[in-house]
Amino acid sequence: MPIHPEFPYPLYLVISKNDCKELNWLKVAEEAILGGVDIIQLREKDISYQDYLAKSIALKKLTDKYQIPLIINDSASISNEIDCWGVHVGLSDVQPIEIASQYGHKMHIGWSLEYLNQLNNEQIVATHHLGVSPIFKTPTKTNTVTPWGIQGIENLKEKTQKPLIAIGGMNRTNAKESFNAGANSIAVVSAICGSTDPRKEAQILKELLK
Template identity: 55%
Template sequence: MHPDFPYQLYLVISEESCVHFPMLQVAEMSIEGGVDIIQLREKNLDTSAFIKKAEALKKITDKYRIPLIINDNLDVAKAVDSFGIHVGNSDMPPTEIQQKWDRNKAIGYSIEYLEQLENEQTQVANHLGISPIYSTATKTDTVTEWGIEGIKKIRALTPKPLVAIGRMDAGNAAEVIKAGADCIAVVSAICTSEDPKKAAEKIKSQIHQNQHENL
């Protein structure tokens, strides 16, 4: 667990990613199963609709005292006073976000190639998304498939909290944490599950088991 980012299981959620239950229900079930931070990712909504969805989700995250991250929309993040925002290379850069928003807010930044570790955006970011560890159908605009060796390389080059995303599930969470990630970000393994609570519990168990083995 990273002292600056004490979250271990990170759910990335959207309405369309949720198969068996409505999004808000999946969010609540997943929190009960061990998710401790949630990112709302709605690429196809206009800002007004995105804000309404974020407000509804924030009622749940506030109820459980879980941080809410907004994907790539500073207007929405400001409107709902979210814990933070997550951006990639083609989004508003972290340096600009920092100028336009409360500096105490968390900024997540996706690392898609090693050279990014040396740029100003990475320095400004609070935590880094390693995207993707394994290629995934939910995110097709990525540059590098990092794999386990990629996590190890990045871990050796930065002390910042690392959030691993890309086909993460209970079967690979332990090895990803062992390789140097601080947090596992999940989409399909929870959102498409017939039992989101149990799916979250299984992944969290793997994270904890590996951490105890490394003590």
Template identity: 50%
Template sequence: MKVKSFPYRLYLVISEEACTKHNFLKVAEEAIKGGVDLIQLREKKDSTSQFLNKAVELKKVLDRYRVPLIINDNLEIAIKSGAAGIHVGNTDLPPTEIKKQWPQCEILGYSVEYLEQLYNEQTYTSDYLGISPVYNTDTKTDTITTWGINGVQEIRSKTKKPLVAIGNMKASNAQKIVEAGADCIAVVSAICSASNPFKAAQLLKQEIDQGIKNRAAALKF
């Protein structure tokens, strides 16, 4: 199976509500300057028009830095905003259907909440897998499995797909999760709630990069 290139290491999941100290557009821009290289807009409570307006405004910021925009769970918004991709869970529109309705989709993410998902057509169709959640989090409570480090290791042993770890990710645990097999760390509050989103992103990226180096070194032995 050919695996699509996924060069991203630090993934920000942003919403206006999550940005408690700064405007969400400012948070996004400062986070990019600090090292974020992929941003997902997640607005569960907005109307379609509100969500679309935010997506369009966010994309203007991201385009200046050539950072892709991912839309959470809303194909209409993804298409209309000109986003690079979409992320869905196992109760959302399936990736196979997304590919039919939106063949131009460049980045298609799919959340893995139980091991059996690794062997279905939706996983095979996706460009990356979200390990959701690694640790319990207040931002997403309707989940099935809390994976932990052992779960990340097990998923890594069973698939070559790029893995994005999300769920209470922060600078203090990012390195270990990457060492366990994640290719990318996704965060919400670690950047959105930070007083200095630039520094928060910078620290996270440093921890991720160190984890990648440690994993590569370990594989040599």
């Protein structure tokens, strides 16, 4: 799959402390970067704003060190406060148009695509890239609808020019197929966060996307 000029980040890590069972979550992030991860999204649920901000600051120091873009899940205010590359929101969060109206062009806005008719929604105008969710069923995200599957990626590629980030059950067994089907980026959670060797796992995944 050719690299999308607006999203040249084929390997995308979504990380949280709870998903990193074996190692310290910041260590996992650093090892993943060293293994080839191109962009990172911090996704924390059920923690206070101050705790989320503190984790975001800690991760931003690391991503700045390696010049890796950082995306904050759900919180445009945190993304703005610490000058992150982007924010990612779902259908139940503050929506892209409101974020754009408040922050202008300060951050790239990712939006979770769960239904095909979202492509006709007014929010798409303020959206920079789409998190196609889920491609396959996954234990890390249980509140989603019917999986898109490989055919879903192919279908979406014909209907939108927006960069597509495939997320949901992505790992070394299906990353290449999803990439070849039209995904511009493969977002992984458990495949790296749950690994005892995140650097090696990232290397394997990155090699598959060449």
